Amino acid sequence: MIHKLIGGILYLSICSLAMAQNTFNLEGSVLDAASKKPVTGATVLGETRYAVSDEYGHFNFDELPEGVYEFKVAHMGFADQTFTVVVKPGLQRVMVYLETVSTALEAIELHGVSDRKESRTIPLVSESVNKDFLDKNRANSLMQTLEKIPGVSTINIGSGQSKPVIRGLGFNRVAVVQNGIKHEAQQWGSDHGLEIDQYGIEAIQIIKGPASLMYGSDAIAGVVNIKPSLIPQQNTFEGEVNLLGETNNDLLGVSAGLQSRKEHWYYRGRFTYRDYGDFKVPTDRINYENYIFELHDHNLRNTAGKEANASFNLGYVSDNFKSETSISNVNTKNGFFANAHGLEVRTSSIDYDRSNRDIDLPYHTVNHLKVTNSTTLITHGKTHVLHFDLGYQSNHREEHSEPVPHGYMPKPADSRERVFRKNTFSLNLNDKMSVLNRHELVAGFNLEYQHNDIDGWGFLIPAYQRFSVGGFAYDQVEVDQQLHLQAGIRYDLGIIHTEPYYDWFQSQINNEDGTTSRVYLQRSQDKRLNFGSFSGSLGIAYTLDDTNFKVNAGRSFRMPLANELASDGVNYHMYRYEKGNSELDAEASWQLDLEVDHIRDNYYLGVSPFINYFENYIYLNPTSDYYETLQIYEYTQSEVFRYGGELKAGIRFFERLQLDASGEYVYSRQTSGPKEGYTLPFSPPLSGRFSAAFQFDDTWFFKQPMLSMDYKIAAAQKEIIPPEEITDGYQVMNFSLNMKVGLLSGLPSMSIRFNINNILNTKYFNHTSFYRLIDVPEPGRNFSISINQSFNK
Amino acid sequence: MRNYKYIYMKRIQYFIVSIIGMMLLACSGDDSVIKDEEKPTISLNYIDGFPQTCSVLKRGSSYDFRALVTDNFELASYSIDIHHNFDHHTHDDQGVNCELEAVKTAVNPLIYMENYMIEGGVDEYEIIVTVEIPEDVDTGDYHCQYSVTDKTGWQGRTSIDIKIVE
Structure with a gap:
């Protein structure tokens, strides 16, 4: 002041x-x-x-x-x-x-460069978002919040859960990293979301391209890197409380955070609770194939849910040393649409319509516990920066549905259809060395051990153990202030051991001699498989006045998952028989990225095209054969060629009116294999987003009132592959009003955000939604209000 | 200093232009392959179509299950699945509601699951399968489900509420 x-x-x-x-x-x-x-x-x-x-x-x-x-x-x-x-x-x-940075971190990385400069000098195509962006764009789930970034989309299930998709690829092809540790849950499943509290996140970096070099397997299509929060200032005590209410699914949410630091020691704590009812869709009935489901009061029955998260971080920072330990737990319970889950049509005697807030069968519960430690040490006269990340994660997911006999399976005794318990231990170690002034050499390794147990009466993926280790080295060279080069190489080794599984009921099989017998069928084999793969990348970054150029070529890989290798069972929800293939190779992908960014005082322009080739994309191929009257889907590998990119532009007039526009497109083709000529599943359509924001003068006690309109337009997705259907194009409009109000004396201004999503209550379908398969449209009009009050001492 | 910068700029520009050119070249080879994007369909809506909604089947008798399947491109296989609906877990998609008996527990329900190939890559085919209803199976509400695939892997399905009686 x-x-x-x-x-x-x-x-x-x-x-x-x-x-x-x-x-x-x-x-x-x-x-x-x-x-x-x-x-x-x-x-x-x-x-x-x-x-x-x-x-x-x-x-x-x-x-x-x-x-x-x-x-x-x-x-x-x-x-x-x-x-x-x-x-x-x-x-x-x-x-x-x-660039936002904590002063303590800055002290630690004295010889380093700021993030902004880093993003201009590292050839990887990436986007960064900060807390301001997250607060202003907050949607129902973290990934929906990030969807506004060109090139990023989501695979959704219901109103509160989503998974990241970068340039059309998702699931295990995008690594989500939090506090330096790769988030390990049941990423392959399309019917649950990311188990991360979206509050309290200060900065996220999104890498839109293969990044196995630094992040190992799974980062084949990109990375969502949730960065550690900034270290609080010395001798401070701060906190914030956030309240959120929404009308579409009657959501109530509260999140409260605290942080404090003396001199060297600091801590952070946060608690989040959200409870929501069924979401409403702008239709009276759902038409799925020949079935008609009448909806009560537009409620998509049984899609209510709740979420309770808590986290605590404790850290120590000095000039040459920083260590932070974080414990977090995310717990959610979500219902699934009662009339059909996946492709399976259900009727039930449960009275789903008695309340829009209860969670009946089918539903799932997820508990994700994460304990991590990140430690940085500067040694040898500041020429070495050693960094360790240590992590333990325990993911416990249970899927419950009404016990129903299927095929030879009699009616199970309880509702526990599938239970997964996955424990993951991770260790990362790297050393950043400053050599010869112009070189910054980083060498390190990642270790990961995973143990996945299964339970319940449904079988989909086997129990397995997975061990992987990767070593890497890369060099960043500053040729001069404008030109930077980066080159690196990595080798990874992985071992997967799948455990055998036998059905708990007998099936009838036809013997060769014409007789029949009843046996406990074996669904997965006791197998040990090894994988090894090189990855690498080479890129340049060049800055000329206000223009930044990047060119990057890289090879990334992904280890096949246990379900891809060893599934052998009926997925009743999808009405199909899924068959793994133990002959699968590690997926390898080559990508060439380009980015040109031009930023001036009042306008910016950016373009980021890419071309990509997969040697052996792993794909669950619908065959024309049957197993016990269910269609066989078999994991196969095919060559895939993709290209696409993003465009973005923005301009500011009179320091008040900000106009932004962006567009994204991805083209995918399988160029070999049984589906040659077809696209990949869940391909996002060509889409664009236009937004206008106007900053008003402070009036009365409203400070910095800003009104913004956002218009999203998506083309029809006509590129489909069985069992998808063509999805029509759509246009949706959103409105938002942000302002600060200084009502309470002695406290910082309160931030208030008022939003209307889908203003016209448009009925539209999202090609990348899990519910798209059963013709469920996206949520209808939603009013939401969010209040954020911070305080400090 | 300026010169140095200029040379760099030129080089980088050439590099980027040539990469964009390469990208365009790589992307211009369009596929003119006609893709099959149609699901096969199943119809029971003709005189011989069997079973119809609410059809009553007697234990110890055999019946010709008949359905017409069509596709734009090469039918491949089909399957017939008969399972009990004693717990009312689902209903058919024929648009007619069949009155269901009271919920009960299965003792020895009929489980019929058979898969068949359709030879010759035809676009039209009549499914004719003789199904014998054993003497000892539980009577009550059942479901009959037809599924058919084409060569591409598209699938069509339909299901019918039926009853098995003494």
Whole structure:
């Protein structure tokens, strides 16, 4: 505040002076690198003078004589930036992009570079989002919040659960990393979401391309990297409470967080609870094949759910050492649409319509416990930065449905259809070495051990143990300030052991001699399989004034999963018989990425095309054969060729009106195998998003009121593969109003957000929704209000 | 300094332009293959179609199950599944409601699951399968489900509520 005042006075006093000869006026803007929003109150420090950025991020130095000047830009919560200006005729406006960073972290990485600079010097095509973006765009699940980023979409089930899809690929082809540890749940399943609390996340980096080099198997299509939260400032105590209410599914949510730091020790804690009812769809009935399901009051029956999450972090930080331990637990219970789950049509005597908040069968429960430690140590005169991540995760998922006889299976005794208990231990170690000034060499390894147990009367994937180890090294070379190269190589080794499984009931089989016998069929084999694969990447990043160019070529891999290798059972929900293939090779993918970004004071433009080739994409192929009257789907491998990319542009008028537009497209073709000529399942359609935001003046006690409209348009998806159906194009509009209100004295302003999603209550289908298969449209109109109050001491 | 930068810029521009060119070239080879995007269909809606909704089948008798299947491109296989519906777990898709008996527990229900091939890659086929209803199976509400696939892997399904009586 004082800075601002002094700055203002200084600004006025400078402005009031008459301009002398041979002096120049240096103007510039300070922007948040991630959000491109102005940073107010940043100090721009010269040798003898300083200025403070105003509410539009602008700063100004009058009457500068010709010469060379160096300035340092500082603002709390951002990394310091320095810039040099040659003051002479034709002087241009200076743009300074600040990247959010904790001051403690910054101290630790003294010799390093800021995130913003890093994103410009590393050739990987990535996007970063910060807390501001997450708060303003918060949707029902973390991945739905990120969907606004071009190239990112989701696979949804119901209103509260979704999984990331990057450029059309999802499930185990996108690695989700939190606190440096890969999130390990039951990623392959399409009927549950990501078990991560979406509150309390401060920064996310999304890599839109193969990144096995750094993240190992599964990062074949991209990475969602949830970065550790910033370390609190010294001697602070802060907290926030967030309340959320929604009308479409009658959601009530509360999340409260606390953080504090003395000198070296700090902690963070958070609790989140959400409870929601069935979501409403803009239709009275669902038509699925020849079945008609009448809906009560537009409620998609039994899609209610609840979520309770808690986390606690404890950390220590000093000049050369930082260590943070995190314990978090995510617990959810969600119902599934009662009339049909997957492709299976159900009737029941349960009175689903008596309440829209109860969770009846079928439903699932998930509990994900995660304990991680990240430690960074700077040694050898700051030439080595050692980093360890240690993690333990326990994922316990239970799928319950009404016991029903199927085929030779008699009626089971209880509702526990499938139970998975997956324990994962991870260890990452790497050393970042500064060599010869221009090189930054990173070498390390990742170890992971996984143990998956199964239970319940339904069989889908076998119990298995998996051990994997990978070693890598990459070098980042700064040729000069503008040109950076990165090259790296990695080798991974994986061992999967699948356990045998026999049905708990007898099936009738026809013998060769014409007789029949009843046997306990074996569904999975006792097998040990080994995989090994190289990955690597080579790229350049080049900055020319306001334009940044990136070219990156890489090879990534993915180890086959236990279900891909060893399934041999009936998936009743999908009405199919799934057959694994132990002959599968590790998937390998080659990708060439390009990115051009041009950012100026009031506009930006970006384009990021890619081409991609899979040597052996693993695909669950619907065959034309039957097993016990169910269609056989068999895991096969085929070559796949894909290309596509994203476009984005934005412009700001009069520092008030911000217009943004983006588009994304992916083309996929299987170029060999039984489905040659077909696309891949769940291919997102061509889509675009246009948004306009207008910043109003402060009125009454409303501060920074901002109104925004968002318009999404998606083309029809006519590229389909059995058993998908063509999905029509659609257009949806959303509205949002953000503002701050300073009502309570002694507390920071309260942030209030009011949203209307799907304003016109449009009935549309999302090609990448699990419920698309049974012709369930997307949620109808939703009003939501979110209130965020922070406090500090 | 400026010159140095200029040379770099030129080189990088050439590099990027040539990569975009390569990408366009790689992507321009369009596939003119006509893809099969149609599911086969099953019809019981003709005189010989059997069973019809609410058909009553007697124990100890045999019946010709008949359905017409059609597709735009090469039918491949079909299956017939008869299972009990004593617990009312599902209903048929024929648009007619059949009155169900009271819920009961299965003792020795009929389980009929057979798969067949359709030879010759035809686009039209009449399923004719003789099904014998054993003397000792439970009477009550049953379901009959026909499924058919084509060569591509598209599947059509339909199911009918039937009853088995003494």
